[in-house]
Structures are given as C-alpha cells and as structure tokens.
Amino acid sequence: MPELPEVEIVRQSLNKKVKQKKVKKVIVRNRNLRLKIPVNFNSYFFNKKIIKVGRFSKYLIIYLPEDNYCLIHLGMSGTIHIVNNKSVNKYTNTSFYNSPFLPKKHNHVELVFENFKIIYNDPRRFGFFQLIKSNSDLIKRFNHLGPEPFDKNFNLNYVYNFFKGKNKDIKNFLLDQKFVSGIGNIYASEILFLSKINPIKKAKLLSKKECQKIIINSRKILLKAISMGGSSIRDFKDALGFKGGFQNEFKVYQQEGIECKNIGCSDLIRKKITSNRSTFFCDSCQK
Known part of the structure; x- marks a missing residue:
C-alpha cells in the first residue's frame, strides 16, 4: 500500500x-x-x-x-x-x-x-x-486519524504524552494511523534507523530527546522521499516515465544481511517479524 x-x-x-x-x-x-x-x-x-x-x-x-x-x-x-x-x-x-x-x-x-x-x-x-x-x-x-508528521500538532508535547504508560513498541505506534497519519512500514523502519531507536523498544521508555528525534526524522525522511519521487518497490514509472528514487536511499528496509551503512558499524541489518510485519534494523546502532 x-x-x-x-x-x-x-x-x-x-x-x-x-x-x-x-x-x-x-x-x-x-x-x-x-x-x-x-x-x-x-x-x-x-x-x-x-x-x-x-x-x-x-x-x-x-x-x-x-x-x-x-x-x-x-x-x-x-x-x-x-x-x-x-x-x-x-x-x-x-x-x-x-x-x-x-x-x-x-x-x-x-x-x-x-x-x-x-x-x-x-x-x-x-x-x-x-x-x-x-x-x-x-x-x-478524518477525526479518527492522528496528525500528519508535518502538522504543528505533531510536536514534543503530543508525542511524549501519548507514549506515557504505553507498552506497545515504537514501531507499531509509527504504523498506528490514530497516532500519526501517513507513515507505513517502509518509512517507519527508515525513521527509527535515522533516530537510532530500536523498533521493538516500548514507547513508554522513550526519553523526550528520543521523541524529538522521531518528530524531526519523520519529517526529514518523508520530505526527502517526496523530493525523490517516492519509493519504487516494483515496476513503477510515473506519467512522465520516471521511477521514484528513494528506494536507492534505503538504509534498513529490505536490507537484511547487508552491512550497516553507518560509519564505523560493521554489523548486519536484521529482519524481525513483529505484528505480522517485517521490521528491519541494526541491533548495534539502534538501542
């Protein structure tokens, strides 16, 4: 989707x-x-x-x-x-x-x-x-949906308070459209890698600094994906014949077994199934 x-x-x-x-x-x-x-x-x-x-x-x-x-x-x-x-x-x-x-x-x-x-x-x-x-x-x-990542209401106060006492892992929250609208499996994995947060970390354990990273990097990843024409996972070309280019920027999504792209890290990207979804991450970089 x-x-x-x-x-x-x-x-x-x-x-x-x-x-x-x-x-x-x-x-x-x-x-x-x-x-x-x-x-x-x-x-x-x-x-x-x-x-x-x-x-x-x-x-x-x-x-x-x-x-x-x-x-x-x-x-x-x-x-x-x-x-x-x-x-x-x-x-x-x-x-x-x-x-x-x-x-x-x-x-x-x-x-x-x-x-x-x-x-x-x-x-x-x-x-x-x-x-x-x-x-x-x-x-x-759209009342049942959370704010978009670009919305001014998707801010530190909203995110940090939303996570209080929540046992669900952070990856599932990024996929929960009632929390934030528009993020799916591809971008959730990329956002958490850039934020250096383990996708299975419980939301209630996130610090304010980590919450701020998620806000900033959600906007950064999505804006970059839009500027590059989205992610062409299969045989996609737009009406002008151009493929999306963000799939060439993937750091973890569908990168299982490939060496982490962070400088100084030689660990391999792992894949784990959580809530019937494939989750990709670096166990060394994402804590």
Whole structure:
C-alpha cells in the first residue's frame, strides 16, 4: 500500500493535470469497490470544474464546486492513469506498485476531460471513492486519524504524552494511523534507523530527546522521499516515465544481511517479524 510520499506524488501529478478543468463525461464500470460507488456519483462530477486535488495522510481529496469533495483511497492495488486523447502515452500510471502502462482489465472509473481522461484501475478492489458533502463533514471524516508528521500538532508535547504508560513498541505506534497519519512500514523502519531507536523498544521508555528525534526524522525522511519521487518497490514509472528514487536511499528496509551503512558499524541489518510485519534494523546502532 502506498504511503504518504507516494500518495503525494500522485496528488501532484493529478493536480497539475485536472486543476480548473471541466469533467465532460463520467463512466462507472464497476460500483463494487471497498465502498460501493453511489448512484449519484455522476452528478458530482459531470460538467463540473475540478477546483484542485489535495491530500490528507494516504487519502487523495478532489475539491469540487459547492463545497463538495471526493476522497480516493488506492487500497492495496489501486492505480490512477492519465490517458491523453491526441497523443500516445508511453507511460500512463501516476501511482505505485503496478505496471506503468494502463491495464486492459479492472478499469472501474473514468473521468473524461476535453483532451484527456483519468482512469482508476484496481484489480483487488480494496480502494474506494467517497463523496463528502461539506467541509465540516470532511473534517469529521478524518477525526479518527492522528496528525500528519508535518502538522504543528505533531510536536514534543503530543508525542511524549501519548507514549506515557504505553507498552506497545515504537514501531507499531509509527504504523498506528490514530497516532500519526501517513507513515507505513517502509518509512517507519527508515525513521527509527535515522533516530537510532530500536523498533521493538516500548514507547513508554522513550526519553523526550528520543521523541524529538522521531518528530524531526519523520519529517526529514518523508520530505526527502517526496523530493525523490517516492519509493519504487516494483515496476513503477510515473506519467512522465520516471521511477521514484528513494528506494536507492534505503538504509534498513529490505536490507537484511547487508552491512550497516553507518560509519564505523560493521554489523548486519536484521529482519524481525513483529505484528505480522517485517521490521528491519541494526541491533548495534539502534538501542
């Protein structure tokens, strides 16, 4: 599943293409995604101008006229493709983890504009579209989620007090969207390595200094990943044919058995399964 940086790359690609463009036609081939697409879906888009494309955590937000919004979550296999009408796209995929080309099957939703169309493809159908009818409802929709790492509320007071008395390990907290939104398995491992904190350390044992490291390094890692186009774990190219580059910067994720990249450390990166997730770390550097 794409994490915050990958969804941000999709947002940037979409916003550049559809901002202030009018939808000429809506095609829904399959309403049965994780959330069933409502029968009035067409009326929210047809002949309407897209104001902009935003994002919160791992959700795309299409801003529509009359204080309406459409959330898109890509799920496990959802991808968004941009197809131009008058020129042949070598690459269509703005998303991650699947083919850079538009697949022939599982194209569930199309938004058709004057010179191009946006196609949502999802073989496993775990993604969804959700219509939101007011800004207050949009805010309520995310009430169950914690702040993003970039949010001013993700600060030392919040993090340190959240961890008080908590027995759960720090890696699981970074994956807990109720604590902080947008971080997944890749970036949690990289953040903890940079912070020199063992992923299985209990959250209640973290000092204020360690909490501050997590805050600073969460922002540092995610911003660097965004600047490098995200992490291309599989055969990904964006709509311009470029791969993400942050996978070349991995220090621990998927580096099991490789020598630690910290200067002066010759230990090997270890892999441990915690809560059914692969956790990568250096036992010498991360305490």
